[in-house]
Amino acid sequence: MTRFEGIFPIVNTPFCEDGTIDIDSQLRLVRFLLDAGVHGLALFGNASEGYALSGAEREQLMRVILDEVQGRIPVFVSTGHTGTDVAVDLSREAERAGADGVMVLPPYYLRPDANGVFEYFRAISDSISIPIMVQDAPLMTQVTMSAPLLARMGQDLEHVRYVKIEAPPTAVKVGEVRSLAGDALTIFGGLNGNFLIEELERGARGTMPGCDMVDQFVSIWNARGRGDGTQAWEGFARLLPLIRYELQPGMGVAVMKHNLKAAGVIASDRVRHPTRALDPIGVCEVERTR
Secondary structure (H helix, E strand, C coil): CCCCCEECCECCCCECCCCCECHHHHHHHHHHHHHCCCCCEEECCHHHCHHHCCHHHHHHHHHHHHHHHCCCCCEEEECCCCCHHHHHHHHHHHHHHCCCEEEECCCCCCCCCHHHHHHHHHHHHHHCCCCEEEEECHHHHCCCCCHHHHHHHHHHCCCEEEEEECCCCHHHHHHHHHHHHHHHCEEEECHHHCCHHHHHHCCCCEECCCCCCHHHHHHHHHHHHCCCHHHHHHHHHHHHHHHHHHCCCCCHHHHHHHHHHHCCCCCCCCCCCCCCCCCHHHHHHHHHHC
């Protein structure tokens, strides 16, 4: 089985000023990411404002983006839900659309115990034939998944093959899961790449940042691939002010869209409520980090 690795940005969803989806900007963004040399894409995560999209919009965007990518790089689709049966249906829908994998949050409304989480992922694994990436994001979901639970899912559930670790301290947990799961799980980092270097050093094989810094993240990845740790660290250090700013709760998506608009990639930095838009002071603060 092919093991995906590298820089897999969470694809932002551009909107027109009236709040409708801007397909032209969406296609420009996908081409921008492909040209930057990313190794894969992820749809409908937090940076995509997936929580603000309707089912029909998700279906339209999957079709448009997968048609544009044409299998050149793998595409993961976020399919987690508060209900197990709905998560199963969303995962099947993503597979039918041509997704290469699904990224799945645990149920976060009625939060189950460890066995309940395991059964939720078992139901999804039994329903599809593409890889599952478990998204371990307790700061968002308030669901704790221990390293032994993640390792058990990787070892016992056929299609659980990846985990995205966003549980601080992320690098420590990467090491724990790597030690327990061995080759059963391929580990990705998240949290906008905030601890990318440390995570890679402890066994992660990729990360999922936003879209506005992808060329720099790819450069860091390539420097490490050449064995040039100094260049990787220097490039990462230059990104840290913006990474730090974007990690403020509720701020990251607006900052990413501001930067993508400034770069001429998307036409509008419009976000959908309840996503927070940048105020004029925030715009000045972002400009200082670039």
